[in-house]
Amino acid sequence: MDLTVLSFENHGLVRVIRLGAKAALPAHQAGHYALLQFGDHPARPYSIANSPNHNYLEFHIKNGGHAGGSTFATTDLKVGDTVIFHGFGGNYTSVPDCPRPLILIAGGTGLAPMLSIAGASFKSNPTRPVFLFYGGRHASDLYFDARLKEMMKLHKNFSYIPALSEDLVDDIACGTIGDIAMGHPDLLSARIYVAGPVDMVRTTVHHALAKGVAPDVIHSDLAAMDKTQK
Template identity: 30%
Template sequence: MTFQITVQPSGHQFACDEDETVLAAAMRAGVGLPYGCKNGACSSCKGKVVAGEITHKPHQRRALSEEEEVQGISLFCCAIPHSDLVISAREVAGSGDFPVKKMPSRVTTLEKVAPDVIVMTLQLPANEVLEYRAGQYIEFLLRDGKRRSYSMASAPGAGPISLHIRHMPGGLFTDQVFSTLKERDILRFEGPLGTFFVREESDKPMVLLASGTGFAPIKAIVEQMQASRSQRKMVLYWGGRRPRDLYMHALCEQWARELPNFSYVPVVSDALDEDGWTGRTGYVHQAAVADLPDLRDWQVYACGAPIVVESAKRDFVATCGLPEDEFYADAFTTEADLAQP
């Protein structure tokens, strides 16, 4: 059985099979619903069911509470329809402009830039091109149908694809990357995916907020803005537990020197005496709240651990007046995150 999904306010319609999620059907039909993790952990695809019946596949309660479900709020990546639906969602223009492909790639370099971070570069086959928007991600296709997601850390058209991979001990993929993977190995992936990218129709100043390897898509965004000679103001807040977690600190300082509309604020939460850290301390989003108490005319692009993204959105909206629909995020969820209730 197939159900018809109608999106408000655009009026776009698409078909959804009875065992298919609303998000999967929308992606198949080229309808640009926002999304991130696709597995019920990040809340990027949250919207409202105006009419019709759904059930949710397993998901995290922090992404969708029981109270929200009662109010008709839904995670479309987990929503299975049982009737025709009318949903309310903010569509993302341009999210379907580039085809999603499955392709092989060859590992060209593996550079350890921190004790738990490797920068990997991938070379595509000579006759292949991956078109994407800075901020999007790819999914590696692993054995037994498993997938692992990583954001491109290089701007589109800037040569080999670059990824920043943090070691998660016991992780199916990252244990391999940090032990047995070597240059010239072949990896298969699918992409581009995700709706985390700059809304180019706006000229509002931007807060770029990153924690840990959430810096990867932010780096691609800055490089894309640099390549296009954008005049938009950008303020980057990058947070880590210790200074070594800011593994491309020198590059950010270089941007601050060379780009007239760019500034950089590094923040460290748990520095040790031996680190000799004299910069900002505490939580990275709170540094932005202190510096920018009025965000009513700004956009925010946040990437990192779910707790960082959730805290930033809450405080930026409640404390700084940021319009809720001007907060764009990519929460980096791990298998450990997904295992939580």
């Protein structure tokens, strides 16, 4: 199916792209990725950053600095261009009727599916607490910091906890985001989602299980990532 670039914004190395369609958009679930083909490059999975609506799909695509579809999407792609959509996938999606608080742990563009899951939770259960732990190495890695602070003002039940593992910045915790999230007092009563670089996801899931989190309330896309490293 052909999608069209509706708009984009650059946030450092990450381009936030909205895609629409002339026909009705296929319905996704929060947490899904879409297989997208940019130009002549092979299709790759990209997490959807918005909760389901009928108007657009939002993606956060990082320019990794190597020749490929992501670099094309973050440099050459223009408003009005066509992107080929090959379907949705993903091993984790939001659980709308779950009353547990949400702990969302993200690194890099792993933020995208967490935003989708948070948005779906605000709609289905507006009072459920949502804690978003978002980490990077350097301050510039927190490409959506300003937006996340705005989200905290809009949603009183939403907390954004950033952390940096290399830069020392006032008011930002220092350390790896998975380790910092493991100290949350609601860890054992929450539903937990993890997305980001594969090593960060693997380590965080492993630590959560070791702390006693039940396997059925911790969600990640490790299986898909092992095929295509994020």
